[in-house]
Amino acid sequence: MEQLVIQGGYPLKGEVAISGSKNAALPILIASLLCEDEVRLTKVPRLRDITTTLKLLALLGADIEQDGQHVLVRPGHLLPEAPYDLVRTMRASVLCLGPLLSRLGQAKVALPGGCAIGARPVDLHIKALEKMGARFELEGGDITGHCNRLHGARIHFDFPTVGGTENLLMAATLASGETVIENAAQEPEIVDLAHFLMACGAIIEGHGTSVIRIQGVDRLKGCSYAIMSDRIEAGTYMAAAGITGGELSLTACPFAHLGAVVRVLRDMGMDIEEVGDRVVARAQDGLHCVDIETMPHPGFPTDMQAQVMSLMCLARGSGVIRETIFENRFMHVLELVRLGAAITLSGKQALVQGVKRLTGAPVMASDLRASASLVLAGLAAKGTTIVRRIYHLDRGYEAMDAKLTRVGAHIRREQQR
Numbered sequence: 001m002e003q004l005v006i007q008g009g010y011p012l013k014g015e016v017a018i019s020g021s022k023n024a025a026l027p028i029l030i031a032s033l034l035c036e037d038e039v040r041l042t043k044v045p046r047l048r049d050i051t052t053t054l055k056l057l058a059l060l061g062a063d064i065e066q067d068g069q070h071v072l073v074r075p076g077h078l079l080p081e082a083p084y085d086l087v088r089t090m091r092a093s094v095l096c097l098g099p100l101l102s103r104l105g106q107a108k109v110a111l112p113g114g115c116a117i118g119a120r121p122v123d124l125h126i127k128a129l130e131k132m133g134a135r136f137e138l139e140g141g142d143i144t145g146h147c148n149r150l151h152g153a154r155i156h157f158d159f160p161t162v163g164g165t166e167n168l169l170m171a172a173t174l175a176s177g178e179t180v181i182e183n184a185a186q187e188p189e190i191v192d193l194a195h196f197l198m199a200c201g202a203i204i205e206g207h208g209t210s211v212i213r214i215q216g217v218d219r220l221k222g223c224s225y226a227i228m229s230d231r232i233e234a235g236t237y238m239a240a241a242g243i244t245g246g247e248l249s250l251t252a253c254p255f256a257h258l259g260a261v262v263r264v265l266r267d268m269g270m271d272i273e274e275v276g277d278r279v280v281a282r283a284q285d286g287l288h289c290v291d292i293e294t295m296p297h298p299g300f301p302t303d304m305q306a307q308v309m310s311l312m313c314l315a316r317g318s319g320v321i322r323e324t325i326f327e328n329r330f331m332h333v334l335e336l337v338r339l340g341a342a343i344t345l346s347g348k349q350a351l352v353q354g355v356k357r358l359t360g361a362p363v364m365a366s367d368l369r370a371s372a373s374l375v376l377a378g379l380a381a382k383g384t385t386i387v388r389r390i391y392h393l394d395r396g397y398e399a400m401d402a403k404l405t406r407v408g409a410h411i412r413r414e415q416q417r
């Protein structure tokens, strides 16, 4: 296992190129299974979760070629089974339920277990697919689904689930008739998936709003498509500029999708501006704490909660962070406290009281965004911070240590002893 060793206290300065979005690339790769012809994707980030998805597609019968950020998928003769060994390492595997049911009329996908940030059941995906005519059984830890051709339906999600909306959107493209998804998730990654599906011939309206309408078609062709930039990676580098008192210029930054994050960072005192084709984030004077509540898009994203908490640890005053999306997404709190942060947890809320300084220490990453928050804290802490278990970080941040090194961070990757 590898770890990152960070010498804190160096303001970051320079340019960071934002990679393709993990959470857009995963469903789009899986949606390629719906197509009869080949799909060419560009700006696919080189991440562990992408490697896992490509393995999954290959096991399902697709032919894959990868050359850096270019991926070619030829769906070929598909098989209906996604095994537990892959699903347990990446929950997004459950997204192949919709495409497999609509292409093959059957699917057998291991039920993902709980994960570090919460129970994360998939009941809403299943109920919605049932409304479209699928029947499911749970046996031996696998969900097995069968259907004749899926049919259109009106589906109202009790909660705007991102994965559930993606699964349904994919399933509905090849279903007979019209599907209406109400209380749909509005995340930009859903819009990217819809754009990809439309480029393949799907008929979709309302993506990016809470009501999505899909008219089923008989077949989808392939297409060439560039994955959108990663808004959470961009937000993380903005926070990195803030916590080190530096200035970063972000290229390929999806500024329009960062509304709530930019508002919070500006409220804290950061200066964030679009300058030509880039976004410049800087924090010249000290920052102050604010209150934050995570919400579905367009609210403040849960995927930025941990990183902004690190930023608040060194800001003036105090602020309350309320996590409403996942029940257990505060695993970074005790690790930040090891670095000297003053945070009190009470149920879904964390009260952060800014301190004058953090001091380096060994800390343990528990999930992807928690890892990023610890790296940020390490960049600002006095002395040496060692972030262990960085395989979590490698699931979702492309070459983070290399990108940070280029803008002046003192960070190195080494084998964990």
Ligand code: EPU
Residues within 6 Å of the ligand: 023, 024, 026, 092, 118, 119, 120, 121, 122, 123, 124, 125, 126, 159, 160, 161, 162, 163, 164, 301, 302, 303, 325, 326, 327, 368, 369, 396
């Ligand atoms: N939920 C249910 N039942 C369901 C589906 C969801 O109870 O059938 C609950 C979950 O347990 C959770 C909440 O609803 O508490 C939100 O889940 P959602 O389905 O919206 O999220 P997801 O599809 O599992 C995606 C991202 C997450 C991101 C969330 C919220 C991908 C691959 N994952 O997860 O990304 O936090 O949406 O925006 O797109 C990350 O990148 O670090 C990450 C965790």
